[in-house]
Amino acid sequence: xxxxxxxxxxxxxxxxxxxxxxxxxxxxxxxxxxxxxxxxxxxxxxxxxxxxxxxxxxxxxxxxxxxxxxxxxxxxxxxxxxxxxxxxxxxxxxxxxxxxxxxxxxxxxxxxxxxxxxxxxxxxxxxxxxxxxxxxxxxxxxxxxxxxxxxxxxxxxxxxxxxxxxxxxxxxxxxxxxxxxxxxxxxxxxxxxxxxxxxxxxxxxxxxxxxxxxxxxxxxxxxxxxxxxxxxxxxxxxxxxxxxxxxxxxxxxxxxxxxxxxx
Amino acid sequence: xxxxxxxxxxxxxxxxxxxxxxxxxxxxxxxxxxxxxxxxxxxxxxxxxxxxxxxxxxxxxxxxxxxxxxxxxxxxxxxxxxxxxxxxxxxxxxxxxxxxxxxxxxxxxxxxxxxxxxxxxxxxxxxxxxxxxxxxxxxxxxxxxxxxxxxxxxxxxxxxxxxxxxxxxxxxxxxxxxxxxxxxxxxxxxxxxxxxxxxxxxxxxxxxxxxxxxxxxxxxxxxxxxxxxxxxxxxxxxxxxxxxxxxxxxxxxxxx
Numbered sequence: 001x002x003x004x005x006x007x008x009x010x011x012x013x014x015x016x017x018x019x020x021x022x023x024x025x026x027x028x029x030x031x032x033x034x035x036x037x038x039x040x041x042x043x044x045x046x047x048x049x050x051x052x053x054x055x056x057x058x059x060x061x062x063x064x065x066x067x068x069x070x071x072x073x074x075x076x077x078x079x080x081x082x083x084x085x086x087x088x089x090x091x092x093x094x095x096x097x098x099x100x101x102x103x104x105x106x107x108x109x110x111x112x113x114x115x116x117x118x119x120x121x122x123x124x125x126x127x128x129x130x131x132x133x134x135x136x137x138x139x140x141x142x143x144x145x146x147x148x149x150x151x152x153x154x155x156x157x158x159x160x161x162x163x164x165x166x167x168x169x170x171x172x173x174x175x176x177x178x179x180x181x182x183x184x185x186x187x188x189x190x191x192x193x194x195x196x197x198x199x200x201x202x203x204x205x206x207x208x209x210x211x212x213x214x215x216x217x218x219x220x221x222x223x224x225x226x227x228x229x230x231x232x233x234x235x236x237x238x239x240x241x242x243x244x245x246x247x248x249x250x251x252x253x254x255x256x257x258x259x260x261x262x263x
Numbered sequence: 264x265x266x267x268x269x270x271x272x273x274x275x276x277x278x279x280x281x282x283x284x285x286x287x288x289x290x291x292x293x294x295x296x297x298x299x300x301x302x303x304x305x306x307x308x309x310x311x312x313x314x315x316x317x318x319x320x321x322x323x324x325x326x327x328x329x330x331x332x333x334x335x336x337x338x339x340x341x342x343x344x345x346x347x348x349x350x351x352x353x354x355x356x357x358x359x360x361x362x363x364x365x366x367x368x369x370x371x372x373x374x375x376x377x378x379x380x381x382x383x384x385x386x387x388x389x390x391x392x393x394x395x396x397x398x399x400x401x402x403x404x405x406x407x408x409x410x411x412x413x414x415x416x417x418x419x420x421x422x423x424x425x426x427x428x429x430x431x432x433x434x435x436x437x438x439x440x441x442x443x444x445x446x447x448x449x450x451x452x453x454x455x456x457x458x459x460x461x462x463x464x465x466x467x468x469x470x471x472x473x474x475x476x477x478x479x480x481x482x483x484x485x486x487x488x489x490x491x492x493x494x495x496x497x498x499x500x501x502x503x504x505x506x507x508x509x510x511x512x513x514x515x516x517x518x519x
Contacts, residue, residue: 053359079361089352093281105273106360108266150356 004028004064005158005189006035006052011061013047013213021047023213024061029191029206034184036204037193040241044213045193046086049162052191053083066157079107082151086162088143092136096127096146099135100153107154114153121149124179141172148179158189165199177203197233207233211241270362274370281344282378289382292336296386300329304393307452315457319483326395327407327478328451331471333386334411335418335446337378339439341371342422346435349426349517364514368507371423372416379412398485406492407478414474414499418442420506427513445471450479473498 006029013022022044029035039045050056052063054074063070065077091099097118104114122128125145130138138146144164151159161180165173180203184190194200200207201221208218217224217240221233230236282289304322311321348354357367387404397403422438429435448465449472455463466472477495480486 055355055358075361078359081359083356083359085352085355087352089348089354089356091277091348091353092351094277098277098280102273102277103356103360106270106357106362108269108361 003030005031005066007064009062012059014059020213025215027208027215032187032189034190034203034205036200036207038200038207039210043210045210046162049160049193053160080157082156083160084147084151084164088147090135095132095134097131103150103153117153121152125149141168144168161192163194197237201233209240216240267363270366271369274366275373278370278374279377293382293385296329296332323395326390326482327475329386330383331475333382334379334415335442337375337382338415338419339422341375341419342426342435345423346426346432349430350432368510375416375419376412379415383408397482399481403481407481410474410477410495410499413503417503417506420510423510424513427517445469449475451475470498470502
């Protein structure tokens with residue numbers, strides 16, 4: 001196993017229209033590490049993460065995941081990663097059990113393995129009782145927990161999490177934190193983007209703070225506090241990014257449904 | 264079973280389940296073709312007395328249109344469901360799975376085929392009950408389904424391409440009505456020789472004309488050597504291949 005399970009070198013993304021979302025980012029994530037990616041809105045965190053899983057095309061730079069070049073071996077990499085996105089994408093016409101089963105099949109797992117994973121994961125996220133209900137009936141917290149379970153069905157080596165506790169109540173957040181700690185303790189590498197300083201402080205071994213498309217500082221929580229002479233992570237964040245509100249931009253990645261009407 | 268076939272199978276099962284969820288959504292797509300057939304066959308039956316019209320009952324002449332419409336009402340769901348997957352983010356999950364993107368398209372097309380068979384069978388039985396005769400027999404009935412379903416799968420790619428390119432649900436839904444000009448500027452109501460000149464020319468370049476004429480030849484003649492039948496097959500297959508290729512190319516456009 002390579003020491004660095006994620007290697008990113010001089011990664012850039014310029015969207016059509018000229019918005020430079022990511023301006024030459026270089027970092028590594030070690031195998032088994034809980035790595036946090038922080039930054040204000042519009043800093044380029046989600047774009048970076050989406051490039052790491054190949055959902056956004058990079059403009060330039062290198063991405064190596066588990067020793068494989070993403071440009072060449074994307075299909076192999078997909079089998080080794082799980083991704084719980086900011087937007088919880090669920091098939092609302094399916095039940096949780098049906099979705100887990102489908103995903104297990106599409107990750108080419110055996111029926112026995114799928115069945116044991118389904119039981120294990122539903123128990124982990126405390127959704128056994130609603131496993132046969134349609135996911136459209138789930139509350140926000142249940143949907144978030146189920147999405148986490150779905151991203152774990154194939155026991156990925158690396159778990160990407162984009163704002164996994166966004167919109168959750170404190171109880172649900174604590175529950176998710178507990179699951180993530182457990183997964184990481186069992187050897188899974190976790191790459192997390194979050195807005196919450198307490199979340200980053202509680203979970204992450206090492207952090208990078210991003211602002212205006214670049215990494216502005218990187219290290220363990222202890223290293224960052226010392227380096228920036230700060231009392232807590234929020235102070236580090238404010239010192240390095242200048243504000244707790246980033247320069248948010250229109251999502252140029254989304255289609256414009258009215259462009260034709262405007263001619 | 265190879266991985267490709269296995270992925271296709273499981274994605275098809277997922278899509279087919281969506282046909283029944285909700286079941287009530289199936290009712291309009293069955294009602295409308297039957298409604299048009301009954302109204303047209305009753306109100307336009309005198310057309311068959313016009314000079315130059317084939318010497319067959321008018322209801323037999325327009326039976327292919329009822330079958331075509333029944334099968335075509337299965338086309339819209341593939342694009343709508345794909346647009347739903349895209350808008351709620353589920354599509355991204357599929358994109359980062361170790362599966363071929365072609366299986367995502369084929370899974371949706373299998374749903375179209377299954378729904379088309381179900382709806383087409385119901386309308387076919389109804390047509391037989393009201394006295395329509397399929398001169399090429401059971402084999403002809405099967406051939407009718409092949410032509411219509413292959414073409415319907417190709418047509419459903421249009422809504423999938425719209426979903427992939429625009430990611431806009433309303434636009435995808437509105438794409439469905441495009442079938443009507445294509446259906447009416449054909450020989451659906453009268454033979455080509457009875458259409459006025461501009462319509463005749465437009466109908467001649469409309470692929471739907473060849474589908475209707477192919478099915479009509481299977482219903483009205485017992486002649487398997489009829490050029491219309493083979494033209495129908497060829498147009499359906501060519502259209503299918505072109506549209507699936509365009510859909511696959513559109514996948515790349517979803518990644519910015």
